[in-house]
Amino acid sequence: MLAVTGSSGSGKTTLLTLVGGLAKPATGTATYDGGPVTTKAGDPLPGTGFVLQSYGLVPTLTAAENVSIALRGRGVGPVEATEKAVQALGRVGVDELADRLISELSGGQLQRVAVARALVVEAAVLLADEPTSELDEANRDVVVGQLRMEANRGAVVLVATHDPAVAEECDEEVHLVDGRIEVHEAPPPPPEPGHEHDAFMRPGTS
Numbered sequence: 350m351l352a353v354t355g356s357s358g359s360g361k362t363t364l365l366t367l368v369g370g371l372a373k374p375a376t377g378t379a380t381y382d383g384g385p386v387t388t389k390a391g392d393p394l395p396g397t398g399f400v401l402q403s404y405g406l407v408p409t410l411t412a413a414e415n416v417s418i419a420l421r422g423r424g425v426g427p428v429e430a431t432e433k434a435v436q437a438l439g440r441v442g443v444d445e446l447a448d449r450l451i452s453e454l455s456g457g458q459l460q461r462v463a464v465a466r467a468l469v470v471e472a473a474v475l476l477a478d479e480p481t482s483e484l485d486e487a488n489r490d491v492v493v494g495q496l497r498m499e500a501n502r503g504a505v506v507l508v509a510t511h512d513p514a515v516a517e518e519c520d521e522e523v524h525l526v527d528g529r530i531e532v533h534e535a536p537p538p539p540p541e542p543g544h545e546h547d548a549f550m551r552p553g554t555s
């Protein structure tokens with residue numbers, strides 16, 4: 350679970366769209382697992398889930414329909430897609446809004462529907478662009494917790510964020526300055542009980 354941080358305009362969204370295959374790099378290549386991040390048709394790889402900064406939800410459809418679309422596009426039948434969509438909405442606390450039109454929802458509610466749509470596909474790579482910017486602390490923690498669950502499941506999770514509390518919850522952070530990456534790794538975990546002094550031992554001693 351990787352935080353992508355940097356000031357406004359530093360290139361966070363651009364990086365995520367390149368990683369996700371939504372944009373083509375002007376120079377260089379973007380690869381995942383040894384292959385290009387786009388399919389031959391120029392679409393993103395099927396295993397990629399997105400939370401777009403502008404959400405990309407369809408205003409004339411309900412919250413559940415917006416989430417189930419992601420599954421329908423992957424060949425899941427309508428009944429199962431709706432059931433899983435409502436479950437995914439529940440993971441971010443908006444299942445009671447399942448039948449409400451997108452055009453009737455608040456900013457924070459929309460953001461959580463967008464997160465649910467990314468969660469529902471069980472993506473191999475989940476790209477979340479400022480997924481908590483509209484949320485209060487409690488809901489931010491819920492969303493970050495769900496992204497962590499995706500990482501625990503084995504997904505690669507990239508989170509572009511301005512929120513230090515969100516970056517803190519990630520395993521690593523890349524900080525962008527004018528489109529360039531500086532890498533900051535998280536400090537190593539504390540030693541296990543009984544091994545507190547190992548770090549201070551000289552090689553060859555026990």
Ligand SMILES: Nc1ncnc2c1ncn2[C@@H]1O[C@H](COP(=O)(O)OP(=O)(O)OP(=O)(O)O)[C@@H](O)[C@H]1O
Nearest residue numbers: 355356357358359360361362363364402509511525
């Ligand atoms: N389609 C585009 N064509 C040309 N320049 C672009 C395009 N999209 C973004 N840019 C520029 O690239 C730079 C990086 O933009 P980007 O949206 O990646 O920043 P960001 O770090 O996500 O910013 P924010 O935190 O404000 O969302 C900005 O200077 C922006 O104006």
